[in-house]
Amino acid sequence: MKKEQLKKLSIEQLIEATRSNSSERWRAISEGRPKDGNRMFDLLVAMRRELRTRGLEAQRQLLALLNDPDPGTRCWVAASVLEFAPGEGERVLTELAKLPDSLVGFSAEMILEQWRSGTFKPL
Numbered sequence: 001m002k003k004e005q006l007k008k009l010s011i012e013q014l015i016e017a018t019r020s021n022s023s024e025r026w027r028a029i030s031e032g033r034p035k036d037g038n039r040m041f042d043l044l045v046a047m048r049r050e051l052r053t054r055g056l057e058a059q060r061q062l063l064a065l066l067n068d069p070d071p072g073t074r075c076w077v078a079a080s081v082l083e084f085a086p087g088e089g090e091r092v093l094t095e096l097a098k099l100p101d102s103l104v105g106f107s108a109e110m111i112l113e114q115w116r117s118g119t120f121k122p123l
Contacts, residue, residue: 003046011051011058018047018080019065019073026072026104045123048080059084066092071104079111083122090115 001017009017025040051058065077066088078092093112099105114120 001043003043006046006050009050011054011061014047014051014058015061015065018044018051018062018077019068019070021047022073022076023068023070025076026070029103044076048123056084063088071096071099071102075104075108075111078108079120080122082111082115082120086115 006014021040021044025037025044028034028036028040051062059081062077062081063085065073066081068074068077074092075096078089078096080089082089090112093108093115096102096108097105097112099108111120
């Protein structure tokens, strides 16, 4: 999917694309495919920005993904919702930070550290 196509997607399609791409991004990173992971990161940032342009109600639909079975999706979404649902985002990041020997857990811990110190900058 190209960034230009995002404006044509419904909110539901953007949420589903966020779910699938965030999961695949972590899989690519875990499998040693950083170029694929970076490409998906850029697309996920564009999706987050598109949802932001559609307003708070569109963004709030991301909250359902905080219960997704995939930890990579939960981590991405938890970081994404910190600016409008900090309690929910922080709760999920705290849970993920407890995952042993996990890159997702490490990432969640780093996001929490930045969030709590006031240096977290949502993309």
